[in-house]
Amino acid sequence: MTNTTSTSQGPALEQEGPIKKFFRATEIDTRILGMVVALILVWCIFDIWSGIIRPNEGLFGGSFLTPRNLWTLLVQTSSIAVMSTGMVLLIVLRQIDLSVGSMLSLVAVATGVLQVYQLGPSLGVGHPAIWVLGVVMCLAIGTIIGAFNGFLTAYAKIPAFIVTLGGLIAYSGVAFLLAKGETVAPMDQNFSVFGGGVERSWLGPFWSWIVAFIACAAIIYAIVNGRRQRQRFGFPLRPVWAEVFLASVGSIVMLGTTLVMNSYAWPPKLIENFAKANSIVIPAGIENKDGKAICMAAENVVRCTEGFILYTGYSLPALIAIGVCLVMTFVATRTSFGRYVYATGGNPEAAELAGINTKWLTVKVFALMGFLVGVSSIISSARLNAATNALGQTNELYVIAATVIGGTSLAGGVGTIYGAMIGALMMQSIISGMSLLNLAAAYQNMVVGGVLVLAVYLDQLYRRNVK
Amino acid sequence: MKKTIIAMMAAGLALGAASMPVMAAGKTIAVSWKTFQEERWKTDAAAIKAVVEAAGDKYIDSDAQGSAQKQAADIEGLIAQKPDVIMVVAFDSDAILPSIKAISDAGIKSIAYDVQFEDPNALYITFDNVGVGRIIAQEVSKLKPEGNYAFIKGDKGDPNATFLFQGMMEVLKAGIDGGKIKNVCETFTDGWKPDNAQKNMEQCLTSTSNKVDAVLSENDGMASGVVAALTAQGMAGIPVGGQDGDLAAINRVAMGTQTVSVWKNSVDLGKTAAAAAIALADGTAMDKIAGVAKFNGGKNKVEMNSILLAPTPITIANIGVAIDAGHITKDQACAGVKAGTVEACK
Known part of the structure; x- marks a missing residue:
């Protein structure tokens, strides 16, 4: 690394020598680090700005860096984030899928119609088979459509851009016809758990900690196992201190996120309902309108600071997104399938000559994309508790933007899953933050567009300097 | 562009000449729809077609x-097919103006159906959109005469979003000026999309720490997003207003999560417009058609002849009206409603 690289990376790299050594040893991608810094900066700005307009309990006195907003942010990001992990592999493979938004509305509407008009009346509303069938159908339809896109691209040799542009237009038409343009609502009550809007889709602190510990164990296992594999094949090893550092950073991020999620209290009305439904005695206390807990004050249930309280912990959609991120990272970096994708994207001819069945690989990656669209459509329709053909429209743009902001190169061969997740988080942060400030959607679009172009420009600058 | 028009007109003339003997018996009424992506326009189309064909046109x-x-x-x-009247549901009320001029230049009468465009030669037929906003605000403020109000407005580019808001403000102005009603959030929603409305509502609740007492949503699709956001905070049941008479919204009214859905019976609108179109085709002067009055409430204050129909508010008290009109079945309206809570569901 040269001097110019370090200066372009901002304050983290001001010093020479030990820092350079540190990044080489830990193999941390400095671009991703830059994005994380930018993300945190954006969060702080929004918190300070919103605090000026309307003081709240955020880190800097605003409404952005509150457990509540961060919790909501994760839920709002989850659908786009899940799809962007699939888009990374597609773009790495030098393909693209423009139809994910329309596919999402098609899958959501098809499943909505099945639940509300077919299964509901025939099995009885709330029958447990409804949500199972709903989920299976979302995943199945998504995968089939994805595979179909892939088949046309790989075997019929139509460029993916055209196949999926056609899909973008055609699938939304199918979605419209299926629901005849109506809003299909409400979804099955068990199915709507996947949206994160009902009590049952909140894990609660206990299970959130369990999940966090499992995730930490998985991170440590992945690092230990990775080291063993490198030893086995005689690859250069990271120094032990670097491995320990990576494991602790991963664990701290996971535990910190869990702590934030666990400090978001249930809305007071829901706590009250829960207490009544489970005949829990609400303790007496002094009223405090800004309190998060509930107390009894002279026969009335009031808000207070110390009383009966429940915390949400992770919501199901956020958990699904985190799970998808971990699984997809594993798939991309540790399986032969994932490595073939990167190899083919880097040099299709060489990959083919090396014996990779690139056509079948293309179909598989498109099918995987479709499967993930299925997952997202479950989250989106459950969250809105309704399915309409407007759901998912223009999502393809956000998914591709998240992927590209996350450092995936449209030239193929380069891209990371966690980069795309951070990209998605960045975009949603800007949208949610500006909406907290009551700024119109037009400004949100302007800023998101600007960030996209700026991110790619910085990326190019970085690559040129590295060379 | 001009060349294309000429070419198309030539082609149209040829076609027209071929089919002339068939058409000579009656008049032709043409409609340019902005989209069939929403169910309601199909209902309008069916109503217009029925009236036109019943009259032998x-x-x-x-x-x-x-x-x-x-x-x-x-x-x-x-235009190339030489109809007597063209009704237009404009997708973009400014971009459409050259086309409307072309219609007039060809000697054809035009009707602005539901969406206004400001051309004095056209007859504007719609529901009273300012009135819709007024009714939404009236029904909600009846339940919550004071408190914090949130406004979820439609797409910025649609004049109806502004008309609706105007109407709401007419009703609420006294309360706002008197300090009884506070406007705590007010956002436009990109493309009237329910999921955008949900996100906006979530952010509104976050920024006000749930201190919202009533929500005025400019349509029912967005109201579904609003109710989802409120439900997640255990606040479902506070007054929420919307419009369109969406089937899902009427169900929400029955369940008590939405206060009012102002229903613009598209069949009425279609029938009125078709009757007016036939009258125009028969040579009746625009201002002599029943119900026509002057209207100049548009963006550029152009005075137009217009027919404004009164919409119907659907509340928990009169859900039966929509069921009786065949707009929604009793099963759809009453799905998931606790037995005995709603009169119309008994």
Whole structure:
């Protein structure tokens, strides 16, 4: 690394020598680090700005860096984030899928119609088979459509851009016809758990900690196992201190996120309902309108600071997104399938000559994309508790933007899953933050567009300097 | 562009000449729809077609699929078929104006159906949109005469979003000036999309720490997003207003999560417009048609002849009206409603 690289990376790299050594040893991608810094900066700005307009309990006195907003942010990001992990592999493979938004509305509407008009009346509303069938159908339809896109691209040799542009237009038409343009609502009550809007889709602190510990164990296992594999094949090893550092950073991020999620209290009305439904005695206390807990004050249930309280912990959609991120990272970096994708994207001819069945690989990656669209459509329709053909429209743009902001190169061969997740988080942060400030959607679009172009420009600058 | 028009007109003339003997018996009423992506326009189309064909006239139409360019081409195509009247549901009320001029230049009468465009030669037929906003605000403020109000407005580019808001403000102005009602959030919603409305509502609740007492949503699709956001905070049940008479919204009214859905019976609108179109085709002067009055409440204050129909508010008290009109079945309206809570569901 040269001097110019370090200066372009901002304050983290001001010093020479030990820092350079540190990044080489830990193999941390400095671009991703830059994005994380930018993300945190954006969060702080929004918190300070919103605090000026309307003081709240955020880190800097605003409404952005509150457990509540961060919790909501994760839920709002989850659908786009899940799809962007699939888009990374597609773009790495030098393909693209423009139809994910329309596919999402098609899958959501098809499943909505099945639940509300077919299964509901025939099995009885709330029958447990409804949500199972709903989920299976979302995943199945998504995968089939994805595979179909892939088949046309790989075997019929139509460029993916055209196949999926056609899909973008055609699938939304199918979605419209299926629901005849109506809003299909409400979804099955068990199915709507996947949206994160009902009590049952909140894990609660206990299970959130369990999940966090499992995730930490998985991170440590992945690092230990990775080291063993490198030893086995005689690859250069990271120094032990670097491995320990990576494991602790991963664990701290996971535990910190869990702590934030666990400090978001249930809305007071829901706590009250829960207490009544489970005949829990609400303790007496002094009223405090800004309190998060509930107390009894002279026969009335009031808000207070110390009383009966429940915390949400992770919501199901956020958990699904985190799970998808971990699984997809594993798939991309540790399986032969994932490595073939990167190899083919880097040099299709060489990959083919090396014996990779690139056509079948293309179909598989498109099918995987479709499967993930299925997952997202479950989250989106459950969250809105309704399915309409407007759901998912223009999502393809956000998914591709998240992927590209996350450092995936449209030239193929380069891209990371966690980069795309951070990209998605960045975009949603800007949208949610500006909406907290009551700024119109037009400004949100302007800023998101600007960030996209700026991110790619910085990326190019970085690559040129590295060379 | 001009060349295309000429070419298309020539082609149209040839076609027209071929089919002339069939058409000579009656008049032709044409409709240029902005989109069939929403269920309601199909209902309008069916109503218009029924009236036109019952009168022995011919109905033709085209679907612009949500594109201003396609609508311009559609109208050229319709002009070429030489109808007597062209009704236009404009996708973009400014971009459509050259096409409307082309219609007048061809000696054809035009009707602005539901969406206004400001051309004094056209007859504007719609529901009283300012009135819709007024009714939403009235029904909600009846339940919550004071408190914090949130406004979820429609797409910025649609004049109806502004008309609706105007109407709401007419009703709420006294309360706001007197300090009883506070406007705590007010956002436009990109493309009237329910999921955008949900996100906006979530952010509104976050920024006000749930101190919202009533929500005025400019349509029912967005109200579904609003109710989802409120439900997640255990606040479902506070007054929420919307419009369109969406089936899901009427169900929400029955369940008590939405206060009012102002229903614009598209069948009424279609029938009125078709009758007016037939009258125009028969040579009746615009201002002599029943119900026509002057209207100049548009963006540029152009005075137009217009027919404004009164919409119907659907509340928990009169859900039966929509069921009796065949707009919604009793099963759909009452799905998931606790037995005995709603009169119309018994």
